[in-house]
Structure formats: structure tokens, C-alpha cells
Amino acid sequence: MSEQTPIAEPLLAPRFLFRFSTPLLHHKKLWSTTGVQLESKYRLLDLAQLDGERPLADIRLAWSEEGIAVNVRIEGKRQPPWCRDSRLEDSDGLQLWIDTRDTQTIHRAGRFCHRFVFMPAGGGRKSDQPVVDQLLINRARENATPVRPGRLQIRSEKRIDGYLLEGFIPADCLTGFEPSDHPRLGFTYALVDREQGIQTFSTGSNFPYQEDPSTWATLELSK
Numbered sequence: 001m002s003e004q005t006p007i008a009e010p011l012l013a014p015r016f017l018f019r020f021s022t023p024l025l026h027h028k029k030l031w032s033t034t035g036v037q038l039e040s041k042y043r044l045l046d047l048a049q050l051d052g053e054r055p056l057a058d059i060r061l062a063w064s065e066e067g068i069a070v071n072v073r074i075e076g077k078r079q080p081p082w083c084r085d086s087r088l089e090d091s092d093g094l095q096l097w098i099d100t101r102d103t104q105t106i107h108r109a110g111r112f113c114h115r116f117v118f119m120p121a122g123g124g125r126k127s128d129q130p131v132v133d134q135l136l137i138n139r140a141r142e143n144a145t146p147v148r149p150g151r152l153q154i155r156s157e158k159r160i161d162g163y164l165l166e167g168f169i170p171a172d173c174l175t176g177f178e179p180s181d182h183p184r185l186g187f188t189y190a191l192v193d194r195e196q197g198i199q200t201f202s203t204g205s206n207f208p209y210q211e212d213p214s215t216w217a218t219l220e221l222s223k
Helices: 047-051
Strands: 021-025 057-064 067-074 093-099 113-123 129-134 153-159 162-170 184-193 197-200 217-222
Touching: 021 057, 057 184, 067 093, 067 184, 093 162, 113 153, 113 162, 129 153
Parallel strands: 021 217
Antiparallel strands: 057 067, 067 162, 093 113, 093 184, 113 129, 153 162, 184 197, 184 217
């Protein structure tokens, strides 16, 4: 009886072998005083499964001429989210990277590249209010225009086993957001959860997606 040769682990994660492009659907009204609830058709593809990773959250995204809206639903948690407004990059929540020019050939972010963080808690006197903010991108050649205070929107709901986040980035907070002339966006995200791990989009955590736009996917603005 011959011995079976063990199957070697791939040298590169499967996601790294592809450049992804997917439609981003239009939504007529993106934000109101009650937030925005996006239907299942707005759910982003779970590309992490190509690397054999279990999805942690349902993430949905939509656009209009007004800007970009996001929904996050995370389940299966036994612990409350760990969020600190003094440690935005390390806190539980969703971080988005958006390049309004989809410049896939550059390795350092420019002024059209943006980074935002949405957290279910960490703000207010009792640190129980949701937080949304703009973050700098490491090693950027030029930073995006700073967002004026109060322009980014967020809403959060606690659930027994997780939380729901709804967020909105107005068009004037996205330098170079011109859907009619530039209908493609560079994009990636990282869903951070200290209890369950990290869920990413176009590449895994072994690659410098936090600072390298060439590792991001493309979103095609679609009506």
C-alpha cells in the first residue's frame, strides 16, 4: 500500500491571484433620520471564502449622487464590541478604503484615496455611542481633504449576539467623487472583531491593503 503524499499549502492566498471587479448598485435615497436599510441585493460578495475563511458579517453597500451608504450586521458574538474613540484603528467595527479614481497601478495612496472607520460604540460620556471618523492612510503621498465635523453619519443597534451598523459618507466627503465621469471606485474593507477575527475584502491580512491601493478591488457604479 503506497503512502499518500500530503497536499502542500498554497504559497499565495487564492484572492491574491485575481483582480476583482463587482457592480455597486444605485439606491435612490441613502440616508434619513432613521438611517438606511439596504436590501439583500446590495450585499457585497464574500471574497474571503476563496481563502477558506468563515464570514463574520453581512456587509452591504450602495451609492447615489449623494454619496455612499453602508450596512453591517454581525452575529455570533458572546462579548460586547471593544471600542475606544482614542484607539480607532484597533477598535471593533468596519474600516473602508475608497479611491475615487480607481488607480490600481499605484502602491501609495494619493489625494483621491480615503479611509473611514465606523464603530458601534466608544463615543459619548459612557462610551456607548457609535463613532464614525476619517483616518489617515499610512505612507500616503498626499492625504484626502479632511472631512468637516458632523458630515459623516452613523447609526447603531445592539443585538443579543452582535450589532447592526448603518453609515453614510456624503459626496462632498469624497474628493473626486464624480460618478458620471469616473464610474469606477477602488475599494476594500476590514471588519475588525477582537472576539472573532478580521474579515477583509479583496486581499487577506497578509497583504498591505491598509496602505497599498493596488491591492484593492474595483466597484463599478451601476444603475
